[in-house]
Amino acid sequence: MPELVIQLTRAGFLALLWLFVLAALRVVRSDLYAASGLRASVPNTRRAQPRQPKGAKSPRQLLVTQGALAGTRIALDGRPISIGRADDSTLVLDDDYASTRHARLVLRGSDWYVEDLGSTNGTYLDRAKVTGPTRVPLRAPIRIGKTVIELHS
């Protein structure tokens, strides 16, 4: 083959190989949120929520009212919400008073229950320490370290 063609094809092949790598990286980027346990914060999820009939007094979202994450909202879609310092928690707290796996909110029937997962400093519902699974009324403050969360409809 002529020298020029060899040089061109050589560079062209390397460019194509890197194009493949870049295409793969694009897929990686578009995939950042999938399966990271952060589904609750994906906007699509929230948009799908109001389809439920109005009037039912079941909590729809979890609202952080105090603490470093104040203002955070997480849509409740029936899946358990884990709270703690672990990276895979639904609500990741960066708080010295919170344990790695601190507490969990689970849906039973139409009510949400808060459960303490053996945390060091405890979980408080309103003023009472949570010892077993306890039903969470609407707008009742759940205190975990410096963070307060509430369930809103």
Next chain:
Amino acid sequence: MSQPMNQPSPPGDESPTVAAAPAGPPPPPTRRTTELWLLAFSAALLSIANILVDANQEAALTSQILYNGAAFLALFAAAHFAVRKWAPYADPLILPFAALLNGLGLVMIHRIDLAMASRLEINPEDWQAVYYGGPLVGRQILWMVIGVAFFILTLWRIKDHRPLAKYGYTCGLVGLVALALPGIIPFQSIAPTINGAKIWLTFPGFSIQPGEFAKILLTIFFASFLVSKRELFTAAGRTFLRMNWPRARDMAPLFVAWGASVGVLVFERDLGTSLLFFGMVLVMLYIATERAAWVVLGLTLFVGGCLVAYQLFGHVRQRIANWIDPFATYDEAGGGYQIVQSLFSLGSGGIFGSGLGSGRPDIVPEPHTDFITVGMGEEMGFVGLSAVLILYLLLVMRGLRSALAVRDSFGKLMAGGLAFTLGFQVFVVVGGVTKLIPATGITAPFLSYGGSSLLANYILIALLLRISDAARRPAAPPKPKPKQAPIAEAHTEMVARPT
């Protein structure tokens, strides 16, 4: 040549295989179509590589190349549809990476076949070409087809990775026996010593490297063992040097693993497998316990073992001497010849390489197995070889990501262990041929010639896909309890037939 990924694929290109759930969030995209595009892209890329090799080697350019590309695409389309059917949410990148790496390996082996054939034409007694033993690409293609068949079979038979934990001890026993078998069997006819390493079992017609399969079996064993005995390893010990050290009696499993890996080093003379096996154990212990003390302890043990082995065994001393100054031992038997050839080869490739088919990868020893990355480095240069290494990096990253995302700890450990093993193997082989660490003699996953390695790695990525499918599959929506009267009070009612 069309480049499928050049057109930005619309966001809605995901496969419609999953019907939207009636309520709640829409199901996450499965991204299977992306996978198919990437597979098509790699088939196109490999056809171009094949054309370049044949053109530069002045072989006849025939339509055969297009058929090869089409056959490659058909094979991986079969694998793709198996994924679509049995693991629809699996990671879209793992399979294309494996396919492209395997294809690049095929191109490289084909290229070395051509070089060796032309050397035989010039001098029929060329010892290296005679030793190489004829065109190998056909056999490698056969192994690739068998590997993909095993890939499909694994996806089909193993619908969920969690039940594998039940077979943990069986896997461990079989894996350990497989690892030890070539070293134990004294007969050279069954377990021959090839290139100084005793890691093969030969049967009439074919031979296997059981260590490649042992690495998967032992990963499964360690994952299930660590999940069931995790407390044992995290039990409070004493704090020393700001690290929490395990109690002496909890260290027994680590000593067993260390003994086994030293045994492999001594009896099979295979530093690569030994390193791979011990690294896997350490990393899985670390993932399971999050305690750096285990890693420090393990590395200390390993260094100690290596020092003793260095004092006792000539072949270990030779390897280290070759590593420190390969030029000094260039002329000795078993000396630095291999490393030096490899360094010359990489050096003559330079930044952009000589172009596929224009280099001399055939003058490096073992160009189709251990040193295949060197041939790629010579012909595709630093730029091409780093692209290949990034492919490996991304493959490992996707495996680790599946490990992070999967919800059960057995799956986490198994995916973490498998992905790490793959990455560590690449490190050991590429580090060995580039003189970063002592050369070990281990295959580059998916690239190197060798059936056992290919087969084992296809099974490995099938398991990774299985776990990533479990990780990315949306949690089954909580089923609202149907408000139904007890059966005794229920009325007969008309039910619409589902259409």
